[in-house]
Amino acid sequence: MRKFLQRAISMISKLDEESIKALILDLATENELLEKVLYSLTDGVVVLNREHEIIFLNKAAERMIPFSEDELLEQHLWDVTRDIELNTFFYKSLNDADIVKDKEFYIEAGGGVRTLSFTFMPLVKSGAIEGNILHVDDITEKKSKEARLRRAENLASLTTLTAGVAHEIKNPLGSIGIHIQLIQKALKNRQNPDIDNVEKFLEVVNEEVERLNGIIVDFLFAVRPMDLDPALTDLNRIVNELVEFTMYEAKDAGVDIKEEFAEDLPWISMDEKYFKQAMLNIIKNAIAAMPDGGTLCIQTRRRGDCIELTVSDTGIGIPEENLTKIFEPYFTTKEFGSGLGLTLVYKIIKEHRWDIQLKSREGEGTSFIICMPIPQKDKKLIEWGENEI
Numbered sequence: 001m002r003k004f005l006q007r008a009i010s011m012i013s014k015l016d017e018e019s020i021k022a023l024i025l026d027l028a029t030e031n032e033l034l035e036k037v038l039y040s041l042t043d044g045v046v047v048l049n050r051e052h053e054i055i056f057l058n059k060a061a062e063r064m065i066p067f068s069e070d071e072l073l074e075q076h077l078w079d080v081t082r083d084i085e086l087n088t089f090f091y092k093s094l095n096d097a098d099i100v101k102d103k104e105f106y107i108e109a110g111g112g113v114r115t116l117s118f119t120f121m122p123l124v125k126s127g128a129i130e131g132n133i134l135h136v137d138d139i140t141e142k143k144s145k146e147a148r149l150r151r152a153e154n155l156a157s158l159t160t161l162t163a164g165v166a167h168e169i170k171n172p173l174g175s176i177g178i179h180i181q182l183i184q185k186a187l188k189n190r191q192n193p194d195i196d197n198v199e200k201f202l203e204v205v206n207e208e209v210e211r212l213n214g215i216i217v218d219f220l221f222a223v224r225p226m227d228l229d230p231a232l233t234d235l236n237r238i239v240n241e242l243v244e245f246t247m248y249e250a251k252d253a254g255v256d257i258k259e260e261f262a263e264d265l266p267w268i269s270m271d272e273k274y275f276k277q278a279m280l281n282i283i284k285n286a287i288a289a290m291p292d293g294g295t296l297c298i299q300t301r302r303r304g305d306c307i308e309l310t311v312s313d314t315g316i317g318i319p320e321e322n323l324t325k326i327f328e329p330y331f332t333t334k335e336f337g338s339g340l341g342l343t344l345v346y347k348i349i350k351e352h353r354w355d356i357q358l359k360s361r362e363g364e365g366t367s368f369i370i371c372m373p374i375p376q377k378d379k380k381l382i383e384w385g386e387n388e389i
């Protein structure tokens with residue numbers, strides 16, 4: 001409660017009628033303003049008391065939730081909607097005091113189906129739960145936009161991938177063609193087939209077929225959907241295991257590995273196997289980028305709602321014109337590179353719904369920064385009472 005109100009109540013017997021009237025008017029005006037704000041929000045808000053009865057709801061909530069009754073106040077939330085699944089969800093979440101954040105439902109409304117997202121937040125007064133606030137968001141447009149974007153992204157990456165494969169396949173196919181012609185020529189002259197040469201040609205054909213096979217195996221590996229099996233994991237522990245695993249290879253290459261780990265990081269949901277694979281690809285590239293040795297620094301830190309994992313090297317760096325290409329399939333500057341290492345890294349990061357950024361300067365070094373959002377498992381508590389409002 002506001003301080004001035006507390007003071008006014010404590011001396012109410014001493015206030016004259018005019019002052020009391022002014023006070024009530026002030027309060028009513030303020031109340032009206034708050035109500036107007038809540039009513040005009042585009043997000044739905046429903047406030048429930050401790051018995052889970054509706055004590056307030058705004059216009060957006062009335063519009064979005066398919067209510068079956070006209071009179072909603074003082075009714076149980078699970079008694080008043082037309083959707084059985086929704087009623088069951090309300091009943092269960094409220095009575096079991098479940099943590100509910102962004103739970104999505106498809107709701108039939110006005111001939112169409114909309115996607116609504118529901119979040120329950122407990123209403124806390126002086127440390128005790130006094131009720132709940134239900135927040136409703138209509139995410140139909142957001143969802144379809146996301147799906148459209150994902151489809152476009154998939155299509156784009158499929159196009160680059162296919163172009164890459166086509167390009168890779170052209171050379172061995174050309175070579176096979178030429179050698180088959182040579183074999184035909186040698187065999188035409190039946191009296192004196194150049195057996196030695198035929199054997200040599202067949203060997204080349206065989207090698208090229210193997211190469212084609214390798215391209216297809218890598219291709220399938222890059223496009224195959226990943227079956228992630230995520231679990232909450234201590235990032236520092238995993239990164240430390242990776243460092244120990246690559247230490248000898250790094251030492252051989254004259255590379256020092258430096259660890260800078262933030263303490264008390266929250267655990268992150270990840271598929272350990274895939275994450276390790278992605279990190280190994282990044283670390284191997286970093287070591288390869290320091291042919292005369294250098295320092296590889298691996299850092300973990302918290303930044304806002306994310307954990308940031310940075311892998312930096314003091315290597316040759318990446319020329320600016322290649323910065324946008326290095327994640328593309330088959331892009332490599334190495335004589336025997338596959339060009340698929342970072343494609344896989346990118347895929348693993350995206351499958352986890354993380355983000356990866358790149359900073360590089362030629363001659364100075366390169367940093368890969370992975371941003372992993374921290375799971376929001378705790379319900380936010382909304383305090384009201386004493387000095388609030």
Ligand SMILES: Nc1ncnc2c1ncn2[C@@H]1O[C@H](COP(=O)(O)OP(=O)(O)O)[C@@H](O)[C@H]1O
Nearest residue numbers: 285286289317326332333337338339340341342
């Ligand atoms: N840490 C790094 N420093 C400099 N260049 C890098 C680094 N990591 C990747 N690259 C560049 O990106 C290219 C693609 O990497 P990648 O997809 O792993 O394929 P590959 O290692 O087979 O070449 C590399 O050939 C290299 O040019």
Ligand SMILES: [Mg+2]
Nearest residue numbers: 281285341342
């Ligand atoms: Mg590589």
